[in-house]
Amino acid sequence: MEHIxxxxxxxxxxNCSSGSPFxxxxxxxxxxxxxxxxxxxxxxxxxxxxxxxxxxLMHPQILDYLKEIHKAGYKSNVATNGLMIPTxxxxxxxxxxxxxxxxxxxxxINYEKIVNKLEQTGVRWRNVTDVDVVHTFESMQKYKDDxxxxxxxxxxxxxKYEKHTDxxxxxxxxxxxxxxxxxxxxxxxYYKCNICITKGPQYDNMGIPVEWDFVETDGFDFTGDNEEExxxxxxxxVEGEGHxxxxxxxYYCEGYNTSRNEPHGQFTKQQINDVINNKIPITNII
Numbered sequence: 001m002e003h004i005x006x007x008x009x010x011x012x013x014x015n016c017s018s019g020s021p022f023x024x025x026x027x028x029x030x031x032x033x034x035x036x037x038x039x040x041x042x043x044x045x046x047x048x049x050x051x052x053x054x055x056x057l058m059h060p061q062i063l064d065y066l067k068e069i070h071k072a073g074y075k076s077n078v079a080t081n082g083l084m085i086p087t088x089x090x091x092x093x094x095x096x097x098x099x100x101x102x103x104x105x106x107x108x109i110n111y112e113k114i115v116n117k118l119e120q121t122g123v124r125w126r127n128v129t130d131v132d133v134v135h136t137f138e139s140m141q142k143y144k145d146d147x148x149x150x151x152x153x154x155x156x157x158x159x160k161y162e163k164h165t166d167x168x169x170x171x172x173x174x175x176x177x178x179x180x181x182x183x184x185x186x187x188x189x190y191y192k193c194n195i196c197i198t199k200g201p202q203y204d205n206m207g208i209p210v211e212w213d214f215v216e217t218d219g220f221d222f223t224g225d226n227e228e229e230x231x232x233x234x235x236x237x238v239e240g241e242g243h244x245x246x247x248x249x250x251y252y253c254e255g256y257n258t259s260r261n262e263p264h265g266q267f268t269k270q271q272i273n274d275v276i277n278n279k280i281p282i283t284n285i286i
Contacts, residue, residue, distance in 0.1 A: 001046045002184040004028060004197055005065060006054035010083050012272060013104070014265040014286070015155035017195065019202030020054050021267050022276060026201070030061050030068070036185050036222075037072045043222055043234050044190075048098065050077040052184075052194065057084040066095035082114040090121075099125035104264040154261040157254055158195065161208055161283060164251045172255035173246045183238070189219030190234060196249045203252070207279045212248040 005028040009020035037049070049069045056062060057080050069076040075097040082101050099118060103111050118125045164172065173179065179192040186197050196218035203210050220237040222230055236242040254260075274280040 001040065001044060001048070002050045002052050002182060002194060003033060004053060004184065004186060004194060005033075005051050005056045005059045005062070007198065007201060008058065009053055009055040009081070010058060011055070011081055011104075011107070012267040012269070013155065014267055015157050015159070015262055017156070017158055018052075018054060018198045019159065021272050022202050022206050023054065023198070024201060024205055027059050027061075030064055032187055033065065034068050036188060037068060037074075039188075039222060040185050040190070041072065041074075042227060043231055047075055048077045049074045050079060050100070052079045055081060055084070057088065063089075063091055063095060066092070070095065082111065083109065085114045086117045093121040093123045096123060099123055101125055101127050103127055107264065107266060154263050156256060156261055157259050158256070159282075160252045160254050161281075162252075163211060166246075169246050169251045172253060172258050173250045175257040176250070176255045178256045179243075179247070185222070186215070186219070188221055188223040189215070190222050190237065191219045192238065192243075193218075193247060193249065195253055196247055199249050199252060206275050206282060208282070210252055212251075214247070214249040218247040218249055 004018075007018070007020065007023040007026040009016070009018075009023075012021040014021075049072075051062070051065055056078050059065065062078075066076045066078075076095065077098040077100060078096055079100040079102070082103070085099070085101075101114070101118070176193075178195070182193050184191050184194050184197065191197060196214045200210065200214045220234055220242075222234060224230055233242075271285045274285060275282050
């Protein structure tokens with residue numbers, strides 16, 4: 001299970017799946033997370049709670065999130081670009097059970113320093129992007145054969161700035177892996193895809209109109225007193241007839257399995273400003 005703790009990020013990646021370069025600066029509410037965390041365990045059997053963003057390490061209460069995850073009986077996983085890893089406290093590395101590190105080889109970042117820090121602390125970690133770069137690090141040679149690397153080296157283009165037809169939305173939704181592997185919870189609702197949570201604020205900030213509020217339309221409310229009814233509804237939502245229903249966010253997404261990959265890149269601050277403040281269409285700058 002995943003949970004978004006920040007919408008913003010300290011990188012400006014093009015084709016970011018969360019749209020972080022264009023998100024408002026926003027931190028998740030710890031108290032609501034704790035409430036939901038203690039409810040979701042009634043209905044979902046998962047060993048890990050994975051904190052994602054944006055950049056999760058930017059949340060001022062990140063240590064408290066890790067403590068609450070352990071208190072609730074789960075293991076913690078933090079997905080990060082690693083920029084803040086060298087300055088994180090010893091307590092962070094004592095608390096976190098797994099670090100999922102994204103490495104983007106064309107960003108002029110000293111990843112060897114980041115990897116060395118992870119290795120020195122002894123924390124479990126994995127690389128989820130550019131495998132070839134990691135294998136060049138001297139500190140990683142002895143681990144080269146011990147890790148199962150997930151090699152992408154690029155971002156999938158997910159943003160769709162005009163609404164799909166019903167037919168195309170179906171073509172996007174049916175084969176998409178994200179609806180089966182990126183489940184998350186947010187403010188009392190269960191989501192099959194994080195894009196349902198992030199797409200609305202992103203497009204609103206960019207001045208791109210959408211037909212629905214995806215947070216409202218695409219989530220399943222797991223709060224309430226009738227646990228038997230909620231369990232049945234949630235099971236239908238994730239694997240029954242309800243699972244066949246297209247999420248409204250899919251009308252504005254190119255889909256994990258139906259889109260294309262592009263190399264990692266960074267927006268400039270001026271490009272972001274032009275879109276957010278000057279309302280220049282994003283299609284004019286990409």
